[in-house]
Amino acid sequence: MHAASREALDQTRSALEQTLAANPSGGATGAKVGQELFQVVGVLEDNRALRVSVADTAAPVEARQDLVRGVFGWKVDQTTLDLLLAAVSRDWSTPRELREGLILLGREALLRSADQQGQLQAVEDELFRLGRIVAGDPQFEQLLADRTADAGAKRGLLAEVLYGKVTAVTEALASQAVDRPSGMPADDFMEISIQAAELRGRSVAVVTSAEPLTEQQSDDLRGRLTSLYGREIAIHNDVDQALLGGVVVRVGDEIIDGSVAGRLDAMRRSLR
Numbered sequence: 001m002h003a004a005s006r007e008a009l010d011q012t013r014s015a016l017e018q019t020l021a022a023n024p025s026g027g028a029t030g031a032k033v034g035q036e037l038f039q040v041v042g043v044l045e046d047n048r049a050l051r052v053s054v055a056d057t058a059a060p061v062e063a064r065q066d067l068v069r070g071v072f073g074w075k076v077d078q079t080t081l082d083l084l085l086a087a088v089s090r091d092w093s094t095p096r097e098l099r100e101g102l103i104l105l106g107r108e109a110l111l112r113s114a115d116q117q118g119q120l121q122a123v124e125d126e127l128f129r130l131g132r133i134v135a136g137d138p139q140f141e142q143l144l145a146d147r148t149a150d151a152g153a154k155r156g157l158l159a160e161v162l163y164g165k166v167t168a169v170t171e172a173l174a175s176q177a178v179d180r181p182s183g184m185p186a187d188d189f190m191e192i193s194i195q196a197a198e199l200r201g202r203s204v205a206v207v208t209s210a211e212p213l214t215e216q217q218s219d220d221l222r223g224r225l226t227s228l229y230g231r232e233i234a235i236h237n238d239v240d241q242a243l244l245g246g247v248v249v250r251v252g253d254e255i256i257d258g259s260v261a262g263r264l265d266a267m268r269r270s271l272r
Contacts, residue, residue, distance in 0.1 A: 005097035008090030009104065015086040016105055019079055020112050029079060030113030031169065036080040037106030038176045040072060041099055045180055054088045055095040064088040104195075107173060111196050114169040124196035126170040128236045130162070131189035144178045144185045151179045193236070202234040208248040213237045225251065 023029040044051040054064050065085045092098040114123045134141045155175045162171050177188035197204045205225050218235045225233040249256040
């Protein structure tokens with residue numbers, strides 16, 4: 001996002017936090033706001049003129065807000081409408097970045113709902129595992145990523161995989177990611193999982209190993225990484241037998257390759 005949009009997102013996020021803090025309702029408010037924001041995004045994506053108009057910084061704030069009231073006032077709860085009014089009162093760099101901001105806010109509302117229900121870590125873990133499952137089945141992922149396919153059919157396909165295995169919040173977030181994907185669903189699932197970790201005050205380390213880490217290994221590695229980076233680290237373990245042994249650790253854009261395969265590759269390069 002451009003700087004203006006990042007500022008607009010931060011300001012609107014503050015409004016979301018205040019709204020949910022004032023109306024916790026055991027997570028029900030966050031769940032409803034999140035789902036309704038996703039519905040708003042769907043309307044904006046289907047109507048380019050509306051999408052451009054609500055993000056038009058050349059138009060008076062009052063005009064943008066009146067347009068939002070006219071279109072969405074009868075479709076969403078007052079809580080969601082107030083958040084939308086706050087969003088369009090900000091200066092977003094492009095209509096697309098307003099759309100991206102509303103998606104992030106919708107996801108955060110649902111994640112905060114999970115937090116209020118004591119399920120945030122479960123949602124984080126479920127989304128990570130779902131991302132690994134989908135990434136491991138390219139044909140299935142292509143079906144979910146197809147923007148020309150019927151959204152309802154894709155949600156139904158995903159629901160068959162998720163039914164009875166994940167929390168309601170995870171299912172809602174995953175369904176939104178495949179409804180109108182901007183990229184590959186596995187990447188979206190991972191991004192939302194990281195967003196959940198950040199909401200818990202943690203950074204994510206994706207640790208790829210030849211065999212699943214034991215609980216003791218995870219705890220030891222978490223301690224080392226927390227000490228190294230100076231902040232709490234959440235461990236997400238991925239398995240790739242091609243590594244032969246050792247681990248590859250990715251934290252943000254930084255990669256630490258301590259795998260056997262990585263060391264052999266480095267040795268081969270040094271002998272050239």
